[in-house]
Amino acid sequence: PFTSQQPRGAALPPPIPVQVMYYYAANGQQLGPVSFDKLKELFANRTINRDSLVWKQGLMAWTALKEIEELKAFLGGSIPPPLPQM
Template identity: 35%
Template sequence: MWYYSRNGMQLGPLSTEELSGKARGGEVSPSDLIWKEGMPDWKPMAQVPEFQSTSGLSNPPPVGMGSVPMQQPPMYPAGYIPGSVPNYLWQSIVVTVLCCLPFGVVSIVHAAKVDSLLAQGDIVGATAASKSAKTWAIAGLASWGLLIGIYLIFVLIAVIGAAASGP
């Protein structure tokens, strides 16, 4: 959950998606300070790894400053805190072992990539892998829950049917 500061007011909490949406819509600018639990201090949005792609989109680098495309070599951005990109490995293992669907395996593969990408300094790639791991784990859990729910309804109908038809 993110908080952001605008015109001296602290606003939020918002999810990452909601804040990205606001950034794209121009309601939050890359220089606005944002914070979430776990960060030691407020940071300009442009320096927070989760929003680097978003803020880059909404504000192209100004022309006239020797307009070289902003293709920086991979490196840890100033605001990066070790451990701030979760790998969801344990969650994906639980989903794989309990949910009986291959989604969990996809999630584990993405989860395994997170720490390797972080070690290479690819924060954007690691964040993307982290998000994929989370998405596939949720997909596995949700589809399993749905199937179990449908199954239980059938069991219930069968039980009621048996009771209604009598001996």
């Protein structure tokens, strides 16, 4: 009889995390979707800047790059958030 090599109730690997895809506005056009790394590249070569509008799933509206938490790293001088007040 055919038996599978996997023991019963074996844990399945977690699903592959879905990469967040971003849309951005440049030269009056909506462009994308692009990955975080590609967006970083666009910022580095000045295709977009801190005031460029960016949108990703979960945002209610187009938002300036400088307002999106994970994109603030692009701006350099990464300032840690203030310490919580005890």
